[in-house]
Amino acid sequence: KERKQFGKRLADFQNTQFTLADMETELAASRALLHAAARKLDAKTPDATKYCAMAKRFVTDSAFKVADQALQLHGGYGYLADYEVERIVRDLRVHRILEGANEIMRVIVSREMLKE
Numbered sequence: 874k875e876r877k878q879f880g881k882r883l884a885d886f887q888n889t890q891f892t893l894a895d896m897e898t899e900l901a902a903s904r905a906l907l908h909a910a911a912r913k914l915d916a917k918t919p920d921a922t923k924y925c926a927m928a929k930r931f932v933t934d935s936a937f938k939v940a941d942q943a944l945q946l947h948g949g950y951g952y953l954a955d956y957e958v959e960r961i962v963r964d965l966r967v968h969r970i971l972e973g974a975n976e977i978m979r980v981i982v983s984r985e986m987l988k989e
Contacts, residue, residue: 923985
């Protein structure tokens, strides 16, 4: 909201607005898939494993992408430890590896699909 470029607030540029809208959409889609996977897991549906793997892969990839875009919007300040976005990007990167790398999640999803 505060950064300026060419005498205008960064938030006033259409490209920035598009980026923010895309970021919000990614987060909303991630939440929806995560909640769907949790409901399936709670209900012990046969496709719960597939949905959990899809959610883990999609949510962690999307969260990292959104955080990376936020860092980009912060410019050089985004890399400074004084700014929360630097820690968020760093912390999110590891979630793409923990509890099964996202490549493994893709294997789980494809195997579950082939069973159907």
